[in-house]
Amino acid sequence: MKVKNEFRMTVESRSVNESFVRTTVAAFASQLDPTVEEIADIKTAVSEAVTNCIVHAYKECVGKIYIYAALNDESIIRVSIRDRGCGIEDIKKAREPLFTTLGGERAGLGFAVMESFTDKLIVRSKPGKGTTVTMIKKIGGR
Amino acid sequence: MGVKIVTSQQKMTAYLEGEIDHHTAAAIREEIDNAVMLHSPQVLKIDFGAVTFMDSSGVGLAMGRYRTLLMTGGELILSNLSDRNYKMMKLSGLEKIAILNKRENAYESKK
Ligand SMILES: Nc1ncnc2c1ncn2[C@@H]1O[C@H](COP(=O)(O)OP(=O)(O)OP(=O)(O)O)[C@@H](O)[C@H]1O
Ligand SMILES: [Mg+2]
Numbered sequence: 001m002k003v004k005n006e007f008r009m010t011v012e013s014r015s016v017n018e019s020f021v022r023t024t025v026a027a028f029a030s031q032l033d034p035t036v037e038e039i040a041d042i043k044t045a046v047s048e049a050v051t052n053c054i055v056h057a058y059k060e061c062v063g064k065i066y067i068y069a070a071l072n073d074e075s076i077i078r079v080s081i082r083d084r085g086c087g088i089e090d091i092k093k094a095r096e097p098l099f100t101t102l103g104g105e106r107a108g109l110g111f112a113v114m115e116s117f118t119d120k121l122i123v124r125s126k127p128g129k130g131t132t133v134t135m136i137k138k139i140g141g142r
Numbered sequence: 143m144g145v146k147i148v149t150s151q152q153k154m155t156a157y158l159e160g161e162i163d164h165h166t167a168a169a170i171r172e173e174i175d176n177a178v179m180l181h182s183p184q185v186l187k188i189d190f191g192a193v194t195f196m197d198s199s200g201v202g203l204a205m206g207r208y209r210t211l212l213m214t215g216g217e218l219i220l221s222n223l224s225d226r227n228y229k230m231m232k233l234s235g236l237e238k239i240a241i242l243n244k245r246e247n248a249y250e251s252k253k
Contacts, residue, residue, distance in 0.1 A: 019195075040195075040226060047197040051164045075168035097233060105171065105206045107234050109198040116233075 005031060006070035006071060013058040013065055013083070015051075022046040025079055032075050041117035042077070042137065048110040049081040049133045055102065056139055057085020075139045084131040089132040093123040095123065145170045154183035163194040167203045175210050182214040189240045191222035191245065200227065201234045208239055219243065 007028055011017040022043040031040050053065045066082040088094045095115070100108030115121045118135040125131040146157045158173050160166070178186060187208065193200070208218050217242040220231060228244050235241065 015163075018163045018165050019161060037226075043195060044197050044226075047163055047195075051197065053200065055164060098235075105167065105199070105202040107198050107201040107205055109201055109230065109233055112233055113198050113230060116229075 001051065001072045001074055001076070003070045004073050006068070007067050011065050011067070013061075013063050013085075015054055018047055018050050018054070020066060021050045021065070025067070028069055028070070029077050029139070032071055032077060038137070040137055042079070045114045045117045045135050045137075046079060046081070046110070048114050049079075049135070050112045052110055052133070053081065053083040053131075055106070057062060057083035057087075057135045059086065077139060078088070078136050080093060080132055080134045081132065084130040087129050088123070088125040088131055089127055091123050091125055095121075145173050147173065149177065149181050149183065152184040153187065154178065154181060154185070155187045155189055157189045157192065159192040162193055162200040162203065163195070163197050164199045167199045171203060171206060174207055177212050178207070178214055178216070183216050185217050185219060186211055187219040187221055189222050190220065190224070190227055193224070193227065196227050197231070198230065201236070204231060204236055204240065205234060208236070221227050222224075222246070 004022060013019060025046045026039050026043045063083060063085055066079040070078050092097055095111040097112040098108040101105045114135055118137040120136040122134040144159045148155045154177060158170065188204065204220055211218055221243040222242055222245050222247055223231060223242060228242060231242055
């Protein structure tokens with residue numbers, strides 16, 4: 001599986017960048033000729049990951065969010081979203097639907113949404129070091 | 143992004159428009175809560191018909207308004223949900239505490 005095209009970008013963890021990043025990744029993914037539904041899936045999943053960096057990883061500060069996306073010759077898109085924020089203590093628990101450490105206006109559904117709108121979700125995290133979320137999705141796969 | 147609130151007798155309808163994410167939800171939340179606290183409607187209907195994008199922040203927005211209504215004693219209706227937004231609302235179990243209505247002309251293609 002050869003990488004056909006890739007891009008990287010870094011944004012500050014400001015909420016106005018949520019729409020900027022999801023729109024940019026969706027525009028990049030459009031090279032694979034996705035359906036409207038597939039574009040919406042990608043936008044929603046990316047929005048969840050970026051929002052988590054802003055509201056959780058860098059809760060008390062503004063930090064950098066590192067985005068990497070790659071397309072391969074089998075119409076698979078891979079998106080990685082990384083932060084150097086607080087990290088996650090218990091990843092298994094964090095991925096459970098409705099689990100949230102914030103409450104209030106948070107539903108605890110971000111990971112569940114990322115999982116249901118992509119084919120594979122990988123979460124790597126170290127408390128105090130940061131988190132990397134990688135999502136893989138086949139376009140035109142169904 | 144935005145919200146238009148229409149109040150008639152005891153029913154309040156909040157028409158959402160555009161993209162709902164963590165960035166835009168804060169202002170929407172404030173407008174709806176202010177109106178609900180002022181009028182204490184028996185029914186709050188949130189209309190998602192003109193929503194073009196929504197992530198889990200939209201679900202959190204609905205759950206939060208349910209909590210506001212617990213204080214004023216009203217009922218929550220989420221209407222005109224697209225298939226995917228309906229699916230996200232259901233993931234949270236909102237159908238147990240609110241009335242969920244799908245978009246009538248479901249023009250979004252089903253998978
Ligand atoms: N990048 C991150 N850095 C630190 N903690 C995170 C990160 N992403 C997620 N978490 C933790 O995992 C929990 C679950 O995340 P998830 O996105 O599923 O729900 P949420 O963000 O709390 O609510 P919602 O996404 O519905 O608004 C969060 O409450 C938080 O504790
Ligand atoms: Mg989240």
